[in-house]
Amino acid sequence: MRKWNFSAGPAAIPEPVLQEAQDEMLEWQGSGMSVMEMSHRSTDYIDIANKARQDFIDLLQIPSDYQVLFLQGGATLQFSMIPMNFGSNKIADYVLSGSWSKKAINEASKIMDINIITSSESSNFNHVPDADSWNCSEHAAYLHYVSNETIQGNALHTPPATKAPLIADMSSVILSEQIDVSKFSMIYAGAQKNIGPAGLTICIIKNDFLKTASTELPDMLQYSKHADADSMFNTPPTFSWYLSGKVFAWLKDQGGLATMGDINRLKARKLYDFIDQSGFYSNPISIENRSIMNIPFLLVNSELNSEFLHDAENAGLLNLKGHRSVGGMRASIYNATPIEAVDALINFMADFQSRHG
Ligand SMILES: Cc1ncc(COP(=O)(O)O)c(C=O)c1O
Structure with a gap:
């Protein structure tokens, strides 16, 4: 699967x-x-x-x-x-x-x-x-x-x-x-x-x-x-x-890169909007420099990191661990990652927050 x-x-x-x-x-x-x-x-x-x-x-x-x-x-x-x-x-x-x-x-x-x-x-x-x-x-x-x-x-x-x-x-x-x-x-x-x-x-x-x-x-x-x-x-x-x-x-x-650009910006906006309003997750990058491909985020309590990754994997969401130099999580949402994947991630993050927020 x-x-x-x-x-x-x-x-x-x-x-x-x-x-x-x-x-x-x-x-x-x-x-x-x-x-x-x-x-x-x-x-x-x-x-x-x-x-x-x-x-x-x-x-x-x-x-x-x-x-x-x-x-x-x-x-x-x-x-x-x-x-x-x-x-x-x-x-x-x-x-x-x-x-x-x-x-x-x-x-x-x-x-x-x-x-x-x-x-x-x-x-x-x-x-x-x-x-x-x-x-x-x-x-x-x-x-x-x-x-x-x-x-x-x-x-x-x-x-x-x-x-x-x-x-x-x-x-x-x-x-x-x-x-x-x-x-x-x-x-x-x-x-x-x-x-x-x-x-x-x-x-x-x-x-x-x-x-x-x-x-x-x-x-x-x-x-x-x-x-x-x-x-x-x-x-x-x-x-x-x-x-x-x-x-x-x-x-x-x-549809080429103009279409991909629209889809990618939409995917990124959905995830950033969710992170910003959550009060539980945060992204440190200034708004005008936020990547549309690689979205790092921190949990309010870093002690929950391993549980987050473990539960995410069980929910079918892989490779969310942030780079060791930054910590936290990172979602890379390149062209081959569809909007459904971003929706699934957001739903999981909301659920995890409701269990731990
Ligand atoms: C922006 C950027 N530059 C360079 C590299 C290094 O690429 P490679 O492993 O293909 O040498 C990477 C790899 O992740 C990267 O993200």
Whole structure:
């Protein structure tokens, strides 16, 4: 029996996608083999890969002067590949708004000079400082920020206007709503939240910016090598790419990202409204920076945490434990988590409160 899975990642995948993959597991469309067994150079697989990439481009309305790369190494490898490719002998600006920004900063500072242009660390990352207050460098190679901090549950909903090329880690928010890709020089995201299974990382890079990338690095670390090889410089994560393609097709069937944005905002609003009026649960993030994907909440009495998690699991609500650095609970409500799951969570929370409030 499948249950409601609120995991932050790897996270829920739409059930119809899993069913289709199950139907095709032993043999993909008369090919005599599973997708997992195909050469990535075969015409069948190239068709699968190209369709997935095109659907992704269509969904995000990515302009034609961008490359879309399907890579490996997780979003974490991007924390170093970005400064390696774009940072030599330069300075880069970083926004420190949560745990993932911090990791990105730690990695980049091993490679280049960085300037932390703003930080909300002293207030436990309960907001993202307003872009007007950022202390940007005069000649930064780029400005990096994490548009949705998965652990703290904060988000910068509007891309900041910057002089420097803008780079965003969108691992936990990509495909959750329509965005204007043209505002960015680079966007990257690990797959295992809103894209598909783990093992794949998607990078969207503007051609102008890509031209400035280093060509001195080992080949696997050069974005331009991957772009020149259509992301087949070496064997790509074929199954993850294939399954992500099915998620993209599913998203198109749902009505695309404008529709998903409406649904996701509705899901988040329902949960935040319930938390705010409960007097029993609380969310610490400033209203304008609340994530629509990852919603942490605390119980009024933390001694009830284990009982809450235990009862939630019995009620079919999984993976609600908050990250150890924040405590409490966290509900991750990505695209594959339907409104019914959020309703079930709210009903459970109300019931738990009535038993313990
Ligand atoms: C915003 C963000 N950035 C980076 C990462 C790291 O991703 P990966 O594990 O794919 O390297 C995560 C993972 O949860 C994340 O949420």
